[in-house]
Amino acid sequence: MDRPYIICHMLTSLDGKIIGDFLNEDRTAYFIQAYEEIDERYECKAWMCGRITMEEHFTQGNTLELKSEDILAIPRMDYVAQKTAKSYAVAVDPSGKLGWTTNSISKVNDDQTGDHIIEVLTEQVPDAYLNHLRQLGISYIFGGKDKLDFNLVVKKLKSVFSIDELLLEGGGFVNGSLLSQGLIDELSLILVPIADGASKSVTLFETGAYLQNSQPVNFFLKSIEKLDDDGLWIRYLTKKSN
Ligand SMILES: NC(=O)c1ccc[n+]([C@@H]2O[C@H](COP(=O)([O-])OP(=O)(O)OC[C@H]3O[C@@H](n4cnc5c(N)ncnc54)[C@H](OP(=O)(O)O)[C@@H]3O)[C@@H](O)[C@H]2O)c1
Numbered sequence: 250m251d252r253p254y255i256i257c258h259m260l261t262s263l264d265g266k267i268i269g270d271f272l273n274e275d276r277t278a279y280f281i282q283a284y285e286e287i288d289e290r291y292e293c294k295a296w297m298c299g300r301i302t303m304e305e306h307f308t309q310g311n312t313l314e315l316k317s318e319d320i321l322a323i324p325r326m327d328y329v330a331q332k333t334a335k336s337y338a339v340a341v342d343p344s345g346k347l348g349w350t351t352n353s354i355s356k357v358n359d360d361q362t363g364d365h366i367i368e369v370l371t372e373q374v375p376d377a378y379l380n381h382l383r384q385l386g387i388s389y390i391f392g393g394k395d396k397l398d399f400n401l402v403v404k405k406l407k408s409v410f411s412i413d414e415l416l417l418e419g420g421g422f423v424n425g426s427l428l429s430q431g432l433i434d435e436l437s438l439i440l441v442p443i444a445d446g447a448s449k450s451v452t453l454f455e456t457g458a459y460l461q462n463s464q465p466v467n468f469f470l471k472s473i474e475k476l477d478d479d480g481l482w483i484r485y486l487t488k489k490s491n
Contacts, residue, residue, distance in 0.1 A: 250407075251404055251407060251408070252400075252403040252404050252406070252407050252432070253295070253403055253406055253407050253412045253413050253414050253415040254413065254414045254415070254434050254435070255403065255414075255415045255417055255427065255432055255433055255434050255435070256291060256293070256414070256415070256416050256417065256433075256434065256435040256436075256437055257416075257417040257418075257424055257427070257428075257433050257435070257436050257437065258284075258287065258288055258291065258416050258417070258418055258437040259418065259419055259424070259436075259437070259438055259439070259453055260280060260281065260284045260438075260439040260441060261438060261439070261440060261441065261452075261453050262441050262443050262444060262445040263440065263441070263442060263443060263444045263445075264444050264445055264446065265452045265453050266445040266447065266450045266451070266452055267419055267420060267421055267450075267451050267452065267453055268420075268450050268451050269445040269447045269450040270445060270447065271441060271443040271444075271445040274443055276441070276442075276443065276478055277441055277443065279477065279478055279480075280439055280441045280476070280478075280480050283439055283476055283480070283482070284439045287437065287439065287482060288416065288418075291414070291416060291437075293414040293415060293416045294335075294336055294337060294411075294412055294413070294414065295336065295337040295338070295339055295364075295367075295406065295410070295412040295414075295415050295416070296337075296338060296339065296364070296415070296416040296417075296418050297338075297339035297340075297341065297369075297415055297416070297417050297418065297423065298338075298339075298340065298341070298418050298419055298420070298423065299341045299419065299420050299422055299423030300340065300341060300342045300343070300346055300347060301420055301422070302418070302419050302420045302423070303340045303342070303347055304346070304347060307338075307354050308347050308348045308349060308350075310348075311348030311349075311350065312348050313348045313378075313381060315375070315377035315378060315380075315381055316377065317375060317376065317377045320376045320377050320380050321376070322376055323376045323379045323380065323383075325372040325391055326391075327388075327389065327390045327391060327405065327409060328379070328382070328383060328388060328389050328390075329388050329409060329410075330352065330365070330383075330386040330387060330388045331352075331365045331386070331388060332409070332410065334364075334365035334410075336364040336365070337364055337365050337366075337367050337406075337410060337412060338353070338354045338364035338365070338366050338367070339366075339367045339369060339406065339415070340366060340367070340368050340369065341369045341397070341402075341423050341426075342368050342369065342370060343369075343370060343371045343373070343374075343392075343397055344370075344371065344373055344374055345368070345370055345374035345375060345378035345379075345382075347368070349366060349381075349382070349385060349387055350385070351363070351385065352365060352366055352385045352386040352387045353365050353366060354366060365388065366387045366388065367387075367388045367389065367390060367406070367410065368382060368387055368388070368389040368390075369389075369390055369392050369397065369402050370389055370390070370391055370392065371391065371392060371393050371394065371395050371396065371397060372391055372393070372394045372395065373394075373395050388410075390402065390405045390406075390409065392405075396459060397426070397459070398430075399426055399427050399430045399432055400430055400432065403415065403427075403432060417433065420451055420455075421451040421452050421453055421454060421455035422451070422455045422457045424453060424454050424455070425454040425455045425456050425457065425460065425463065426457065426459070426460060428454050428463075428466055429456070429460050429462075429463050429464070431466075431487075433466075433487055434486065434487055434488070435471065435484060435485065435486055435487070436468060436483075436484065436485040436486075436487075437482070437483075437484050438453075438481075438482070438483045438484075438485070439476070439480065439481075439482055440480060440481040440482075440483060441480055442478070442479040442480055442481075466487060467487070468485035468486065468487060469485060469486050469487070469488070469489045469490070470483070470484075470485055470486075471484040471485060471486050471490065472484045
């Protein structure tokens with residue numbers, strides 16, 4: 250395969266929400282821990298999240314004040330700061346909004362080796378942002394001129410960084426983008442036995458304005474495991490296994 254095998258690993262309420270008050274219920278802490286443990290079990294070299302998720306969990310909304318004067322035009326070519334990192338965090342950030350201050354993320358605990366950051370950009374990103382990423386030693390790849398093509402993005406992850414397996418970890422808009430391009434091979438779902446009930450919160454797969462249309466996608470059961478406290482770990486494939 251000329252792209253990584255892609256596993257979408259997510260935790261949802263019974264009504265398919267990925268955010269909401271159900272996350273603050275006492276019971277949910279156990280399922281969040283199960284989510285993290287299963288994430289580790291996959292032993293993937295790389296994981297991917299959308300700009301909003303990265304902002305909420307990893308840059309904490311930090312904004313950059315970048316000066317554009319005296320910055321020379323930077324060619325729109327991929328920039329590889331670390332080709333042989335042990336692990337990678339891939340950030341889908343089409344216009345360069347994420348306020349990174351280091352080039353790696355310690356995802357679970359601080360004493361872990363950091364996951365080297367790869368930014369996924371469009372060519373519309375300002376030169377000052379590219380300059381900032383280069384100064385920090387953050388890698389970046391271009392996924393399109395003004396729109397992201399995830400086929401191109403994931404092929405580059407394989408050919409440039411030798412990523413054979415990728416955990417796609419939300420949010421709903423980035424999941425929906427890869428789903429609509431037929432790029433999800435497996436769904437790993439931690440189902441929390443709580444109905445959130447909110448009508449507007451983000452669900453597992455969403456369709457952003459950047460997508461033409463969305464088609465139903467079929468899934469086929471691979472395995473199901475009962476978790477404690479009535480939760481489930483459900484694994485589905487998008488191709489029938491023989
Ligand atoms: N329950 C779980 O397992 C789980 C896992 C992960 C995240 N979450 C939660 O999910 C929430 C965020 O989800 P979300 O769906 O709102 O946001 P998201 O998917 O994290 O990020 C969406 C952003 O990514 C960029 N993007 C995604 N697809 C794109 C495409 N096809 N073309 C161009 N840009 C694209 C856009 O950035 P720009 O706006 O910059 O253009 C878009 O606004 C957070 O609250 C997070 O905590 C839950």
